[in-house]
Amino acid sequence: MAKAPVASQEVASIPVDPATARVYTEGWQSWSVTDTLPVTAPPPVVTSAESLTIDCQYGAGAPEGVFQGSGLLAVDPGDGSGIAVFGAAGPGTRIPVIQAVLRGRTLVVSADAPAGTRTDNGPGGLPAALGRWGEQFAASAGLARSGRVGGPRPIPPVWCSWYQYYSDVTEDDVLVNLEAMDSLRVPVDIVQIDDGYETVPGDWLVPSGRFRDLPGLVRRITGTGRRAGIWIAPMLVGRSSSLYAAHPDWVVRDRETGEPVYAGNVCRDACTALDLTCPQAAGYLGEVLSAMRGWGIGYFKIDFCYAGACEGVRRDDVSGVQAYRRGLRLIRDAIGPEALLTGCGAPILPSVGHLDAMRVGPDMAASYDPAGGHPTMPSQRNAARNVVARAWQHGRFWVNDPDCLMLRPGVQRRESWAALVDRYGGVRASGDGIRELDPWGLETTRRLLEPSPTGVLL
Numbered sequence: 001m002a003k004a005p006v007a008s009q010e011v012a013s014i015p016v017d018p019a020t021a022r023v024y025t026e027g028w029q030s031w032s033v034t035d036t037l038p039v040t041a042p043p044p045v046v047t048s049a050e051s052l053t054i055d056c057q058y059g060a061g062a063p064e065g066v067f068q069g070s071g072l073l074a075v076d077p078g079d080g081s082g083i084a085v086f087g088a089a090g091p092g093t094r095i096p097v098i099q100a101v102l103r104g105r106t107l108v109v110s111a112d113a114p115a116g117t118r119t120d121n122g123p124g125g126l127p128a129a130l131g132r133w134g135e136q137f138a139a140s141a142g143l144a145r146s147g148r149v150g151g152p153r154p155i156p157p158v159w160c161s162w163y164q165y166y167s168d169v170t171e172d173d174v175l176v177n178l179e180a181m182d183s184l185r186v187p188v189d190i191v192q193i194d195d196g197y198e199t200v201p202g203d204w205l206v207p208s209g210r211f212r213d214l215p216g217l218v219r220r221i222t223g224t225g226r227r228a229g230i231w232i233a234p235m236l237v238g239r240s241s242s243l244y245a246a247h248p249d250w251v252v253r254d255r256e257t258g259e260p261v262y263a264g265n266v267c268r269d270a271c272t273a274l275d276l277t278c279p280q281a282a283g284y285l286g287e288v289l290s291a292m293r294g295w296g297i298g299y300f301k302i303d304f305c306y307a308g309a310c311e312g313v314r315r316d317d318v319s320g321v322q323a324y325r326r327g328l329r330l331i332r333d334a335i336g337p338e339a340l341l342t343g344c345g346a347p348i349l350p351s352v353g354h355l356d357a358m359r360v361g362p363d364m365a366a367s368y369d370p371a372g373g374h375p376t377m378p379s380q381r382n383a384a385r386n387v388v389a390r391a392w393q394h395g396r397f398w399v400n401d402p403d404c405l406m407l408r409p410g411v412q413r414r415e416s417w418a419a420l421v422d423r424y425g426g427v428r429a430s431g432d433g434i435r436e437l438d439p440w441g442l443e444t445t446r447r448l449l450e451p452s453p454t455g456v457l458l
Contacts, residue, residue: 008112010110015079015105025043033385071087157187157451160430192231193230197214228299236274251272252312299339305351343358362382380417
């Protein structure tokens, strides 16, 4: 199993109090582990080959006993001497892998590329120091000049089909819930059609057999006065898709083997990555998104975005981060400035400046603990960890999306999840079949579905 070597360039040696010192490590993308831990705690270890591909920068995890951040790592020495923050210079630069190892009473920090260093002596501990660093980073992305720092656009309350129906969703499921929103007075403004409407990734305009008329369904939604939303994984291509069969030269290739890069087993198919530096591929994706916008869709959730930043051979010889940000600009141009854009499975720091909202943790699930105990798998435990750790990003980079409310009977610790969303929730979304909710679930969903707060949380 691939493991990242310890980053070779030493950045700092920080004296720490092992009893009280803590380390914050930023994960690569939405689902990647992000947390603040004591320096004596064992850092989480990625044990799944699939998770290495999807969740880890360069497809490699940290060596055992090494704290690792993707573009951001911060240390509270625990002795009052100030918080040390090590971070990327900006979203369009190379995102350094930053690592820290405890050696006695010293934390040795290293990086594989230049990383800025600052000491924060302000109040509020690690979260506040991260927020101050975040404001500087956001300014490097132009957000301060656009006036969005401290106030991104609010996201209206959402209903999402995924967490009740998953990929088996049908057109009738959406219509049943559309009626229930009115009859049960559930204040949903955006009705998001999630994965399951398409045949395979890449063939986005070819409906699955469970949907009769996708543009017509969008008109039914907007006819109620609500906005229509859609899920799409624009940077993925299914190996079984018609798109790949017709245009195998539109995908990113492995530098050593020349084969299409492996971007994960997702959406019912083994996938590779669309090369958005290829003009024809970029044109195709632009046409897909423009068509959806023309149907009346005003909210786009783009998922599995890490594929756009994978390393490999592209038509233009640019880095994965450069290609990814080019793809985000293409998407925004295609959907227009008024449409709302939420990222998911997306590299965190390279996305700053392009998104209205961002999923900040792994998927929520009915189970509290993840399958096999793995730290990036869907579960309330993993989602909650990241939501709290990344709370400082809300209102500075975008509106944080904690993931959907799941409040129907059978969801473990649903009261705890509702309280977490109430405290840290940016995007407020329901993932339940509306008529599956019991009285407590229905009333709590009504109460929490409100436009997202946009001020900073920490």
